[in-house]
Amino acid sequence: MHKLSIAEQRQCLQRGDFSALELTQHYLARLETGGALNAFITTTPELAISQAKRVDAARINPGRAPDTTPLGGIPIAHKDIFCTEGIRTSAGSRMLDNFIAPYNATVVDKLNDAGAITLGKTNMDEFAMGSSNENSYYGAVKNPWDPARVPGGSSGGSAAAVAARLCAASTGTDTGGSIRQPAAFCGITGIKPTYGRVSRWGMIAYASSLDQGGPLARSAEDAALMLSVMAGYDPRDSTSIDTAVPDYRGALNNSIKGLKIGLCSQYMENIDIATERSLFEAVKVFESLGAIISDVELSNTRHAIPAYYVIAPAECSANLSRYDGVRFGYRCEAPADLKDLYKRSRTEAFGKEVKQRILVGSFALSAGYYDAYYRKAQQVRRLIKQGFIAAFQQVDVLLTPTTPGPAFKLGEKTNDPIAMYLQDVYTIASNLAGIPALSFPSNPHGGLPTGLQLMGNYLDEATLLNVAHQFQQQTSWHKLSPAWEAP
Amino acid sequence: MTEQAESGWETVIGLEIHVQLNTRSKIFSGASTQFGAEPNSQACAIDLGMPGVLPVVNAAVFPKAVAFGLGVGAEIGMTSVFDRKNYFYPDLPKGYQITQMDYPIVRGGKVDVLLPSGITKTVRLTRAHLEEDAGKSLHEEFQGATGIDLNRAGTPLLEIVSEPEMSSAVEAVAYARTIHQLVTYLDVSDGDMSQGSFRCDANVSVRRIGTPDLGTRTETKNVNSFRFLERAIDFEVARQIQILEGGGRIIQETRLYDPDKDETRPMRSKETATDYRYFPEPDLLPVVINEKFVADVRATMPELPAARRQRFESQFKLSNDDATFLSSSLPLAKYFEQAGQTAEDFRLAANWVRVELLGMLNKQGLDIGESLISATQLGELLRRIKDGTISGKIGKSIFDALWAGDATSVDEYIESHGLRQVSDSDTLTPIIEKIINDNTQQAEQYRSGKTKLLGFFVGQVMKETGGKANPQQVNDLVKTALDQAPP
Incomplete structure (x- = not known):
């Protein structure tokens, strides 16, 4: 059952080949054997079973209208950054180890309403800060393709869980590549939508102007099904975009004949050979489908990482101030006074990377440094945005690698923050600009997946999903399952 | 002033006034702003700064802020931007206050302040900006601990900042009264000082007459009555002069006025100036208003106190004293005008409103809005005095009957009780x-x-x-x- 795509599972459920409860129980059993990957922080079997029973009741009861919910009975998992009512929402941090959210994130509500089954909450880098999922209070997640390697981050648990078929799809968030990089490392498809396309209500903030939720799934088609549900205007998020959500699934089979795909030399620097080869193989596939390939210049790309590592820490330094031990979350033992309460609660409960970014951000915003760092970074951000706007006057989508290379070994880059930050060299610019970007699996190398990235114009998720789906109709890389998955 | 002139010192005062806007819900959440509820019963997840929550601006604050801006002849910020002001304090749930720094909604402006001496002084405003209030720390009720009440957190405030242009406590109070009158006239605030709806921070410094530079200032915070404001400033001026004459120096600090001891004392030192690390609030978009919005606000604005006072003098031939008094609050001014119009004699109405009506209201401890006699009733009564139907003495007895509810229609009462004046x-x-x-x-x-x-x-x-x-x-x-x- 877990080998089926979401569309296939839906078909089987509707035909009655198996019930939502059977499907859910099947996945719950897999979760137990998949524990070694450490992909989940919390599993919610009771909730999943009760949700599955509700879906079955609606389906079987002959008096009821046929189940038209788009995801009725499909077992998924949520990144532990999305608030789930009555369930611990930790953001991968000791700070929120005891935090039971009193409300659902909009994304969770929407998926619940669509009939999706919640299997649990997936592991992640603490407060979404990291590119390897090694920064979790709950321990590192292992890549199902090679347990000695990282799954990427920060949505590492979400990616590993989908790759290992522990859930049909999952939710993730992407601030600088946190959906796409783990999707690439784990051989799955993930999309970071346009900033404002998916509501941030109930999604614990890392860097508010960059954070965007999106799905991780096995294929572009599954991602389209998920995104159709997740996207949409939310009056509770002032940065949410108030335009109708198009029919992503309906657009998947559009022909891409004549579609203009841009390649960009700035996105090929530092690329490893295998990834480069897979990129040019993909170009051939797209050419065979009638797409027109051309070169595009994005000259400010190299400034994206420095700009990001000013803006994101600056915003995070404020976003994480609320974790002070006063109202919720971790509180140190027997504080001597108010200052001690703040100091020790935050020192004891935040991990190293989080502290580092809070410090960097506080510094960048300090009087006397603001202009040199924060203001400058915002100027760079505008230039990057303008670069993309110009590029999308020439081409419909940009095709780049998602990461410079495949998944690296656990511990390999933990002492080298710059090397770690360079993991996001190709993904960060789209967050700064707010444009949508998708990662899909390409020809793997040495038993490790590689991923390619498609970037598109504002609100043009449909084209990205369409292009990736057309590629997946010609290739089967997205169908490979990891060694872990051996029968 | 003369006293100071003799002593060789002059005083420089600027006021920051926090005016609570009389909206029903908070500035960034739907929670109620009602005063006096059980602690923390009116604080929702947004007010508590829970993980994942987002602010949404209450649109009701803009017409009020714009009305104030128009009332003081300020430039209206057609694009205003919310910023985060970062600092840690237990009653500040998010660890930052959402306020407006670089692009406030009201820029500049001035008010004409009628001083007790009869001279009118113009005081310029620096700005007025929208922001959220913090909660309250309750130190008294909890032995050895501090209680936090977050009901007030998120209450909308307009912070009105004056230029340092007042030179005595008397001037400062006259200015504060003028602002108070304006915000209540414009229905921007209920102005209830006992409930903290109008709080003054006084920046006070002294310098030797003839010295070009300003002296070091202190900020006396949260003074919530005009009387206390006058006493706090007087105390502070005397204290500073005494220190300087003794060869000491003034420490720049925040002070608190204690009405019981009639003194100010240090609250916290600003010697190590706090760096609030302001930056634009990424969870909110810049607020853009258009000319039509401003015109609509202008169209609904009542006549302002100063204009009304002048009109009362010129149109109704009231004395300066009557005109000033009767224009001092909008409900009073409206009552008077209605009564005068019905009576067809404004001077008679002025006299009766001031003497009879306010005498009665004061005796009963009631507001003009709580009067048991309507303005039309009083006007009808006065019309009958004016046209000789009844004598003034009979008029007073009818006034009492109206107040007691024994009469409703003046004319009916005159007839049924045979009170018609005999002039035959x-x-x-x-x-x-x-x-x-x-x-x-x-x-x-x-x-x-x-x-x-x-x-x-x-x-x-x-x-x-x-x-x-x-x-x-x-x-x-x-x-x-x-x-x-x-x-």
Whole structure:
């Protein structure tokens, strides 16, 4: 059952080949054997079973209208950054180890309403800060393709869980590549939508102007099904975009004949050979489908990482101030006074990377440094945005690698923050600009997946999903399952 | 001022006034702003700064802020931007306050302040910006601990900042009163100082007369009555002068006024100036308003106090004192105008409103809005006095009847109680003759020069007619009758 795509599972459920409860129980059993990957922080079997029973009741009861919910009975998992009512929402941090959210994130509500089954909450880098999922209070997640390697981050648990078929799809968030990089490392498809396309209500903030939720799934088609549900205007998020959500699934089979795909030399620097080869193989596939390939210049790309590592820490330094031990979350033992309460609660409960970014951000915003760092970074951000706007006057989508290379070994880059930050060299610019970007699996190398990235114009998720789906109709890389998955 | 001039010192005062906007819900959440609820019963997840929550601006704050801006002739910020002001304090749930820094909604402006001396002084404003209030720390009720009440957190405030242009406590209070009058007139705030709806921070410094540079200032915070404001400033001025004359120096610090001891004392030192690390609030978009919005606000604005005072003087020929008093609050001004219009005599209305009505209201401890006599009722009463239907004395008894609820329609009451004034000489002459005949001794004395006795006769006639006789006419008739030779 877990080998089926979401569309296939839906078909089987509707035909009655198996019930939502059977499907859910099947996945719950897999979760137990998949524990070694450490992909989940919390599993919610009771909730999943009760949700599955509700879906079955609606389906079987002959008096009821046929189940038209788009995801009725499909077992998924949520990144532990999305608030789930009555369930611990930790953001991968000791700070929120005891935090039971009193409300659902909009994304969770929407998926619940669509009939999706919640299997649990997936592991992640603490407060979404990291590119390897090694920064979790709950321990590192292992890549199902090679347990000695990282799954990427920060949505590492979400990616590993989908790759290992522990859930049909999952939710993730992407601030600088946190959906796409783990999707690439784990051989799955993930999309970071346009900033404002998916509501941030109930999604614990890392860097508010960059954070965007999106799905991780096995294929572009599954991602389209998920995104159709997740996207949409939310009056509770002032940065949410108030335009109708198009029919992503309906657009998947559009022909891409004549579609203009841009390649960009700035996105090929530092690329490893295998990834480069897979990129040019993909170009051939797209050419065979009638797409027109051309070169595009994005000259400010190299400034994206420095700009990001000013803006994101600056915003995070404020976003994480609320974790002070006063109202919720971790509180140190027997504080001597108010200052001690703040100091020790935050020192004891935040991990190293989080502290580092809070410090960097506080510094960048300090009087006397603001202009040199924060203001400058915002100027760079505008230039990057303008670069993309110009590029999308020439081409419909940009095709780049998602990461410079495949998944690296656990511990390999933990002492080298710059090397770690360079993991996001190709993904960060789209967050700064707010444009949508998708990662899909390409020809793997040495038993490790590689991923390619498609970037598109504002609100043009449909084209990205369409292009990736057309590629997946010609290739089967997205169908490979990891060694872990051996029968 | 003279005292200071003699001492060789001059005082420089600037005020920051926090005005609570009288919206029903908070500035960034839907929670109620009602005063006096159980602690923390009116704080929702947004006010508590829970993980994942987002602010959404309450649109009701903009017309109020714009009305104030127009009221002080300021430039309206057509694009205003919310910023985060970062600092840690237990009653600040998010660890930052959402406020407006670089692009406030009100820029500049000025108010004409009528000083007790009769001189009008113009005080310029620096700005006024929208922001959220913090909660309250309760130190008293909890032995050795501090309680936090977050009901007030997120209450909308307009912070009105003046230029440092006032030179005495008296001027500062007159300025604060002018602002208070304006914000209540414009329905921007209920202005209730006892509930903290209008709080003044006084920046005070002194310098030797003739010194070009400003002295070091202190900021006395959260003074919530005009009387305390005057005393706090006077205390602070005297304290600073004493220190400087003793060869000491002023420490830049925040101070608190203690009304019980009538002194200010240090709250926290600003010597190590706090760096608030302001930056634009990424969870909110810049607020853009257009000319039409401003025009609509302008169209609904009432006549402002200063203009109204001048009109009362020129149009209704009121004394400066009456005009100032009756324009001091919008409900009072409206009441007066309505009563005057109905009575067709504004000076009569001015007199009755000030003496009879306010006398009664003060006695009962009521507001003008709680008057048991409507402005129209009072006007009808006064019209009947003016046209001679009733005497002023009868008018007062009807006033009491109206207040007590024994009368509703003035005219009906006059008829049903036979209170119509007697000014018919055919009716009055026999009565007068009878009284003169009954008091021949007094009549003799009058005629021999004791003309003061006229009052005695008039009084007797009034008594005889039950007060209904027209006193002026009685006066004339009695005089004529007495002046005639005795029969």
